[in-house]
Every structure is written in C-alpha cells, then in structure tokens.
Amino acid sequence: MxxxxxxxxxxxxxxxxxxxxxxxxxxxxxxxxxxxxxxxxxxxxxxxxxxxxxxxxxxxxxxxxxxxxxxxxxxxxxxxxxxxxxxxxxxxxxxxxxxxxxxxxxxxxxxxxxxxxxxxRPRGALSIAGSRASGIMTAGTAQKYVNINGYMPGKTVVILGSGDIGLIMARRMTLEGAKVKAVCELMPYSGGLTRNIVQCLEDFGIPLRLSCTVVKTHGKERLEGVTVANVDENLKPIPGTEEYIPCDTLMLSVxxxxxxxxxxxxxxxxxxxxxxxxxxxxxxxxxxxxxxxxxxxxxxxxxxxxxxxxxxxxxxxxxxxxxxxKTGEYVKTQGENGVRYIVPQRINRETDKDVKLYFRVGKVFKNVRLSVKCGDEVIMSRNKKKMTPGEMENILIKLDTIKSLPSGSTITVTVEEA
Amino acid sequence: MTKREMVCVSCPIGCAVTVELDDNNEVVSVKGNTCPRGDKYARQECTHPERMLTSTVKLEGGKLPVISVKSASPIPKEMLFEAMKEINKVTLKAPVKIGDIVIKDILGTGVDIIATNES
CATH class of the missing domain: 3.50.50.60 (FAD/NAD(P)-binding domain)
Known part of the structure; x- marks a missing residue:
C-alpha cells in the first residue's frame, strides 16, 4: 500500500x-x-x-x-x-x-x-417520446465533438435547456456554419448567465423560447425533427401549442x-x-x-x-x-423563503476566519432584502437588485459574528421584501 | 436624449447598465456598472460593438486533430463570420504553444488570432 x-x-x-x-x-x-x-x-x-x-x-x-x-x-x-x-x-x-x-x-x-x-443530466432523465435516432446528445458531448475531436455533429440544431453550455454551443455551432433554430427552456427564466443570453443568442438572432419544451423526437436512423410545446405553470405541455421544427440535432443542456x-x-x-x-x-x-x-x-x-x-x-x-x-461545536446553516441551500452546511464556532456562505435562489427575485438571521435576530442584511437561479450568490459572515453565535444555533439566510 | 438598457458582457457578473445618449447619439452617461470595464463596454456597444472570437484550427502532428484559438482582443462584431472563414483556412503543425500567433492582424483589424492550448 x-x-x-x-x-x-x-x-x-x-x-x-x-x-x-x-x-x-x-x-x-x-x-x-x-x-x-x-x-x-x-x-x-x-x-x-x-x-x-x-x-x-x-x-x-x-x-x-x-x-x-x-x-x-x-x-x-x-x-x-x-x-x-x-x-x-x-x-x-x-x-x-x-x-x-x-x-x-x-x-x-x-x-x-x-x-x-x-x-x-442525460436524455434518459427527461422521458421525451421518440426513437433512439442519432443526433440527440448533451451539449457537453457536442462541445467535445467540435472543440476536441474537430468535427460538426449536425447542421440544423434545436437546443433544449438554457444552461450555459447550451448557450455557448448555440454560438459555437452558429459560428461554424450550423443553423440553430431555437433554444427551448422549460422554466419561465433562463438557467444560464445573462451575459451568455446576450452574446450567444441575441447577437446571432437565435430565439430563446421560455416555458417551452420538446415533447417528441422524430426520425428513425437520424433525427429529422422535434415537436416542441409551451408548458403551463405546472410545467405540463399545453395541448394545441405543439409545433414541429425540422432539425438533425437535438442538444440537451438541462x-x-x-x-x-x-x-x-x-x-x-x-x-x-x-x-x-x-x-x-x-x-x-x-x-x-x-x-x-x-x-x-x-x-x-x-x-x-x-x-x-x-x-x-x-x-x-x-x-x-x-x-x-478545530473540532468543536458547530452552528448549522439553512436557507429559507426561496434560498434553496447553503454551502457550507455548518460552521465551527472556533473557526479562525470570516466565512462566505454560498447559495442559489429557487426563482427570480427583484429588489429584495437578503437577511442572515440567528433566531429572530438579524445578523446582517443587504439589498439585492436581482437574484436568479442561474447565478450563485454569496454573503460574508464576519469572524466576530460567528464567535458570538450561541452554541447549537442555526443561522438562516432568507429573502424579504425590501 | 434617449436611454438604452443593456447587459455588460465583459465578465460573468453581467451588470445591468443604463446608457444615456444625446440627440447626436453621443454617450452622455453610463450607470449601473460595477467596474470600469462596464463603462468601456457600454460606450463601445453604443458606437462600435466588439466581441471576443474563439474557435479551433486544424492541427497536424499533434495529439488532437484541432487546437483552440482566440482573438487576442475583441474584434468588430460584424466581422465575426468573415474572421471564422479565415480561421478555417489555417492548418498548424505541431508543436504549438499557448500564445503562438496563428493569424497576424486578422482582416486588418490590428488583432492577432493566437493559440490558447498546447499541441
């Protein structure tokens, strides 16, 4: 050994x-x-x-x-x-x-x-109806084909999911001569960074269709097209909104x-x-x-x-x-009111440095107050113009504050009206 | 006087920037940016938009068939496709180092296309 x-x-x-x-x-x-x-x-x-x-x-x-x-x-x-x-x-x-x-x-x-x-996340995690035609792949796989192996995986593309890799690939495929017909996003907001929406989609006139998903793939040997449909607030496809888009490649960025x-x-x-x-x-x-x-x-x-x-x-x-x-007592961290999680999940009270809490929100927030609380006491807070699920946020907790927290306590990061 | 809202693409923070333009389309003020890059971007975007260009070029004798390249600095946005044509004409021979010039002064922009990986 x-x-x-x-x-x-x-x-x-x-x-x-x-x-x-x-x-x-x-x-x-x-x-x-x-x-x-x-x-x-x-x-x-x-x-x-x-x-x-x-x-x-x-x-x-x-x-x-x-x-x-x-x-x-x-x-x-x-x-x-x-x-x-x-x-x-x-x-x-x-x-x-x-x-x-x-x-x-x-x-x-x-x-x-x-x-x-x-x-x-692969195609199997999405349960899209259709056969196993070639031309359906994750955006990262397509990225490897183009940037490492040096060949184009298709000529006409639909992208499902507006994660950053999907957006980056929309631009990459376009620059290499492919036609990207649409980026469909199930949620009413994009999962990617705003900068990528601007410089990868808007710059090239690629439509971003929010609250929209792929419900069926067509083609037996090679993908021939996809059927997309709008979804309701429960993310279920709305009957009657189906639209057929011919394409030879479906990329997933989900x-x-x-x-x-x-x-x-x-x-x-x-x-x-x-x-x-x-x-x-x-x-x-x-x-x-x-x-x-x-x-x-x-x-x-x-x-x-x-x-x-x-x-x-x-x-x-x-x-x-x-x-x-240090091995000593910990305080726990948790998110509330749309703060989905906190990393780190616990902080040693004997720690020796300020600690940054990282988190994501579950929906888009505008002009809100972000507060960190211990019980009812507000430890710190600050105003936020905008927070979106696509962008990781952080807030710094000072060492003095951590040391002053009661043992066995939990600190909560929460979103409130500004 | 007109106002234009935009998102700065200089870095992944993506500040929402508001630009005020006077009647001659001259920039009067830039607000909402959190660093000097945002100010520069907003002014540039209103007068002459530019973008970084990244791609790959063919490589002979290397471990992989292609190698990644970028424009050393942003080039005019309307020249991206024309620049891609030039980039796709090039074949490099290994060895290639990060920073090697692949195309000097592409399309007379004064900007070089440089390698961003080793062969």
Missing amino acids: LSYDLAVIGGGPAGMAAALKAREEGIEKIIILERADTLGGILEQCIHTGFGLHYFGEELSGPEYAGRFIKQVYDTDIEVKTDTMVLDISKDNVVTACNNVDGLITIKATAIVLAMGCRE GLIPENELSKNAGIELDRITNGPSVDEYRETLHKGVFACGNVLQVHDLVDYVTQESQIAGEGAAKYIKGEK
Missing part, C-alpha cells in the same frame, strides 16, 4: 487548486489521481473566454486557465497519476484505484480531497449532477438539494479527513469560484493533516 499525506481525486481546476494550496501550506506527500489522460478537466473543451476575470484579472479561455494551474502543479513535486480511475474510498481513508501501468493500487491517505466534478458515486459508497452524507457532500467551513465532509470542493460539492457558474473554494478545502486538509483543524 502506498502512503500519502493527501490524495486528491480529480485533476480538474478544483483538484489542482486544492493540491497546490495544501502544498503551499507545507504538506509534502500529495498525489492527484485523474481519470482522463491530462490534467485540466472539462476546461480543456471550454475554448470560449471569460475564465479568470476574477482570479487572474484576465479574460482567458478554458485551456489557458487550466494551463496555468497545470504548469504550477508540474513545477512542484506533487505526484500526478493520469489515466487512473479511482474505484473506492474506504471508511478508513484508503483509496483504491487502477490504471494500465500500475494495475490495481491502494493508497492510504491522511486526508482526501474529493474533486470529481459533475456530469450532465442541468448538471455532482458525480458522487465514490462519496456515496464511502458512506459520506450528501445534501439532498446540492447533491454534494454536506460540509463545514473548510469543506470537510462528515467523514473525518475527507474534504470536497468544486462541482462535486455544488455546481458553480464560474471556475474562479471553484478555485477559491478548492483553496479553502486545500487549506482545511492541510490543517487537518497537521492536527491544527
């Missing part, structure tokens, strides 16, 4: 940032286990720009953003095993993995960082699911809203010594925030390895 201070599972932006931060904090024996043949994760196929504006103050493409961290990792003595699939994490933090060089390997790690990222099979097998408790582990302010799960960060913890909009979160996890793991991480 190999022995490491820290094993990081996943070599995307989250895993790399956590490993580098732990290294900076003086942790010596670190290994990154990555399933793909290179570090970088999904950023390798995200060739559009907009990455790094917060973290580097520059507008980088995905490969450039990843490239900076990949270089840093290889400049250290952090060990990297690519083409390596982690199969299991045991209760006593033994990682079992395999690859075609070492065969089956077991790694005993003092601390583990989970950074497996997320995957796209949500991302944190990839937590390993976490579940290890018995790590998951938050039923985020589908990621329940964590403390240093992103430690309820399984001692196991930390989580990036999209495996909660689906982010911006990689810059993934990096920040992963540095927190890396610092936490370093503290844990050095025996400096």
Whole structure:
C-alpha cells in the first residue's frame, strides 16, 4: 500500500487548486489521481473566454486557465497519476484505484480531497417520446465533438435547456456554419448567465423560447425533427401549442449532477438539494479527513469560484493533516423563503476566519432584502437588485459574528421584501 | 436624449447598465456598472460593438486533430463570420504553444488570432 499525506481525486481546476494550496501550506506527500489522460478537466473543451476575470484579472479561455494551474502543479513535486480511475474510498481513508501501468493500487491517505466534478443530466432523465435516432446528445458531448475531436455533429440544431453550455454551443455551432433554430427552456427564466443570453443568442438572432419544451423526437436512423410545446405553470405541455421544427440535432443542456458515486459508497452524507457532500467551513465532509470542493460539492457558474473554494478545502486538509483543524461545536446553516441551500452546511464556532456562505435562489427575485438571521435576530442584511437561479450568490459572515453565535444555533439566510 | 438598457458582457457578473445618449447619439452617461470595464463596454456597444472570437484550427502532428484559438482582443462584431472563414483556412503543425500567433492582424483589424492550448 502506498502512503500519502493527501490524495486528491480529480485533476480538474478544483483538484489542482486544492493540491497546490495544501502544498503551499507545507504538506509534502500529495498525489492527484485523474481519470482522463491530462490534467485540466472539462476546461480543456471550454475554448470560449471569460475564465479568470476574477482570479487572474484576465479574460482567458478554458485551456489557458487550466494551463496555468497545470504548469504550477508540474513545477512542484506533487505526484500526478493520469489515466487512473479511482474505484473506492474506504471508511478508513484508503483509496483504491487502477490504471494500465500500475494495475490495481491502494493508497492510504491522511486526508482526501474529493474533486470529481459533475456530469450532465442525460436524455434518459427527461422521458421525451421518440426513437433512439442519432443526433440527440448533451451539449457537453457536442462541445467535445467540435472543440476536441474537430468535427460538426449536425447542421440544423434545436437546443433544449438554457444552461450555459447550451448557450455557448448555440454560438459555437452558429459560428461554424450550423443553423440553430431555437433554444427551448422549460422554466419561465433562463438557467444560464445573462451575459451568455446576450452574446450567444441575441447577437446571432437565435430565439430563446421560455416555458417551452420538446415533447417528441422524430426520425428513425437520424433525427429529422422535434415537436416542441409551451408548458403551463405546472410545467405540463399545453395541448394545441405543439409545433414541429425540422432539425438533425437535438442538444440537451438541462442541468448538471455532482458525480458522487465514490462519496456515496464511502458512506459520506450528501445534501439532498446540492447533491454534494454536506460540509463545514473548510469543506470537510462528515467523514473525518475527507474534504470536497468544486462541482462535486455544488455546481458553480464560474471556475474562479471553484478555485477559491478548492483553496479553502486545500487549506482545511492541510490543517487537518497537521492536527491544527478545530473540532468543536458547530452552528448549522439553512436557507429559507426561496434560498434553496447553503454551502457550507455548518460552521465551527472556533473557526479562525470570516466565512462566505454560498447559495442559489429557487426563482427570480427583484429588489429584495437578503437577511442572515440567528433566531429572530438579524445578523446582517443587504439589498439585492436581482437574484436568479442561474447565478450563485454569496454573503460574508464576519469572524466576530460567528464567535458570538450561541452554541447549537442555526443561522438562516432568507429573502424579504425590501 | 434617449436611454438604452443593456447587459455588460465583459465578465460573468453581467451588470445591468443604463446608457444615456444625446440627440447626436453621443454617450452622455453610463450607470449601473460595477467596474470600469462596464463603462468601456457600454460606450463601445453604443458606437462600435466588439466581441471576443474563439474557435479551433486544424492541427497536424499533434495529439488532437484541432487546437483552440482566440482573438487576442475583441474584434468588430460584424466581422465575426468573415474572421471564422479565415480561421478555417489555417492548418498548424505541431508543436504549438499557448500564445503562438496563428493569424497576424486578422482582416486588418490590428488583432492577432493566437493559440490558447498546447499541441
């Protein structure tokens, strides 16, 4: 059995940032286990720009953003095993993995960082009527075909779901000469960033149809078209609103699911809203010594925030390895009145830094007051012009405030009339 | 005097920006932006809209058949499709490094198309 201070599972932006931060904090024996043949994760196929504006103050493409961290990792003595699939994490933090060089390997790690990222919701999760014609794929799969493999998956496209990847692909396909006929979104609002609606759809005159879904796919060998229909307030298709749109490709951008099979097998408790582990302010799960960060913890909009979160996890793991991480009483966090979840789910009262609470709202809010309460007492509040489900929000809780909270208390983030 | 509402696309925050234009379509004021990039974007958008362009070009002798590229800075919005035609004519030979110039001064814009990945 190999022995490491820290094993990081996943070599995307989250895993790399956590490993580098732990290294900076003086942790010596670190290994990154990555399933793909290179570090970088999904950023390798995200060739559009907009990455790094917060973290580097520059507008980088995905490969450039990843490239900076990949270089840093290889400049250290952090060990990297690519083409390596982690199969299991045991209760006593033994990682079992395999690859075609070492065969089956077991790694005993003092601390583990989970950074497996997320995957796209597939067609099977939607129950759309129709045959299994080719030409139906997730937007991320299409992105890989175009940007990595170098070929076009179709000529006329309908996109279901207005997640960011779908919007980005609408522009990408258009620039490469395809005709994107419509982006259909089940909800009455878009799931993507406003900037992507503007620069990926409006710029190219691609219609965004809200409260609209695909009810049927047509074609036997290859997709020939889809039937779309408007939906009512219960998200049910309205009879009589069906419209046939000829197309050879249907792309799905209908949500991302944190990839937590390993976490579940290890018995790590998951938050039923985020589908990621329940964590403390240093992103430690309820399984001692196991930390989580990036999209495996909660689906982010911006990689810059993934990096920040992963540095927190890396610092936490370093503290844990050095025996400096506080174990004491926790206060719980919760969302209310449209605040769907809070990460972290608990905060140690003995913590040593301010804590940012990250959350998403369940619907669009305009001109509201965002408050953080402990019981009836308002700890802090601020006015918000607009909050949408597509954009992750955060609010900072000062260290003094955390220390002053009664033991066993719960802090609640809530939306009120301004 | 006219008002124009827009969303700044400089970064993923996407500030809602209000621009006031006088009768000669000159920008009088920009409000709602949270950083200087928003002011610059709004003025540019009212006079001469520009966008970043990203794509891929063919690659020979590399691990993958294509490599990603971008415009080093935004180019006029109406030139995006014409620029794509130029980009799709290029075939690079490995090795390629991040920042290598793929097309110098594309369509006379003064902007280079550069590689954003390694081969």
